[in-house]
Amino acid sequence: MPPPANRLLLFLAVLALLAFAAAALYLGNRGLTAAGAHLVLAVALLPLILGAMTWFTPVLTRARPARGAIRLLPLAALVAGLLVVAGLVHWLRLVHLAAALALAVVATLAFWMHGESRRAIGGAHPGLAWYLAALGCLALALLAVLATWAWPSAWLPARRLHLHLNLLGFVGLTAIGTLQVLLPTAGEYRDEHASVRLARDLKYALGGTLLASVGAAWWAPLGLVGLVLWLVPVVGLGAATLRRRARAFAANSAAASLSLALLGFALLLVAGGLHALAIVPAQGALGFFFLAFLFPLVTGAVTHLLPLWSRPGAPLAEQARGRAVLARGAALRGAVFVGAGVLWLADLRWAAWLAAATLAVFLVQALAALRRPG
Incomplete structure (x- = not known):
């Protein structure tokens, strides 16, 4: 039986897949409403990301695992997410x-992470700075929501600010910061320059997020500059990935999905730039974000991490068997998700059904992987 912290991570992972x-x-069926979007972002993704941060932070700081109330912060975030959906409905x-509740959770987690970073012998891994920056963006996004309580007339720019700080900031910084390390690990290859890129490129990703968010809220050309800045770390990681394409795109590997x-x-950044230039409409961008980015990202991460969370301390061969079940068809699954996102962006809504069917297959694989041998 996995320890309580791991059981919580397993619960959050399955909850995210179901959401x-x-x-x-x-x-x-109907497109995407605000409540539907927050079912994914606030109920599924927020607790899962915070849970993963509590798990990765001790690894990045070479410290003991999170204990006490820190381990319960993802559950508090889940309560906040459910309140958001209830409020929107x-x-x-x-x-x-x-x-307000989510902001308290974020502040507590960031304070703990910062403390662990300062205590790390030899300094923390540079990936931790990406997590702290992501939490900072989420805090700003939540403050934008709280600002509308006092200034209801600012709802539209605050909404745009909130959306971009969440998608590019909280999710984007967390994802790209994690992929720098998780991709080589899942693909079983060395990336000697990952730490250098993490230390060098955070200023481009964070600056790009802030400019894109402010630009989306008030002045589109500024947003275009931000998206171009964001391409710096993405292109750098992409080039490193292509150099190892035989392993990074292996048909039955979590690395392919990642x-x-x-x-x-x-592609999302490129589409955002085209929107800033008034070449393509923004309609469908959030659906594309879900289908072409979040779905392959989370299924790829779950493929690698689920056996580790469900069988901590088990022989590596046993974990590898569970990972092999999850990784079966990973490249095809990821390609279907990205293709569905592109089709959705072209206003072909039936593509989402294709993604749903693919997710259903992966859920069956996840249940099979969670079954212990014998």
Whole structure:
């Protein structure tokens, strides 16, 4: 039986996959509402990312695992996410309560992570700075929501600011910062320059996020500059991945799904730039973000991490067997997700049903992988 912290991570991972499947079905049927979007972002993704941060931080700081109340922060974030959805469906004031609760969770986690970083012998891994920057962007996004309580007239720019700080900042910084390390690990190859890129490129990703967010809220040309800055770390990681393409795109490897998620994020930045230039409309961008980036990202990460979380301390061969079950068809699965995102962006809503069916297959694989031998 996994320890309680691991059981929580397993619960959050399965919850995220179920929420993704529900969102894909909803995308194919009715499109995407604010409540549906927050079912994915606030109920599924926020607790899972915070849970992963509590798990990765001791690795990045060479410290003991998170203990006590820190381990429960993802559950508090889940409560906040449920309040957001309830508020969007029934009573809007609940959204401000949820934002305040989530802000308290984020501040507590960031304070703990910063403390662990300062205590790390020899300094923390540079990936931790990406996590702290991601939490900072999430805090700003939540403050934008809280600001609308006092200034309701600022709702539209605050909404755009909130959206971009979440997608490019909280999710984007967390994802790209993690992929720099997780991609080589999943693909079983060395990337000697990953730490150098992490230390060098954070200023481009964070600066790009802030400029893109402010630009989306008030002045589109500024947003274009931000998206160009964001391409610096993405292109750098993409080039490193292509140099190891035989392993990074192996048909039955978590790395293939993660590599395709990186491609999806790059395409999102390009589409955002074209929107800033008034060449393509913004309609469908959030659905594309879910299908072409989040789905291959989370399924790829779960493929690698689920056996580690469900069988800590088990022989490597046993973990590898579980990983092999999850990784079966990973390249095809990731390609379907990215393709579905592109089709969705072209206003072909049936593509979301294809993504939902693919997720259903992966859920079956996940249940099979969680079964212990014998």
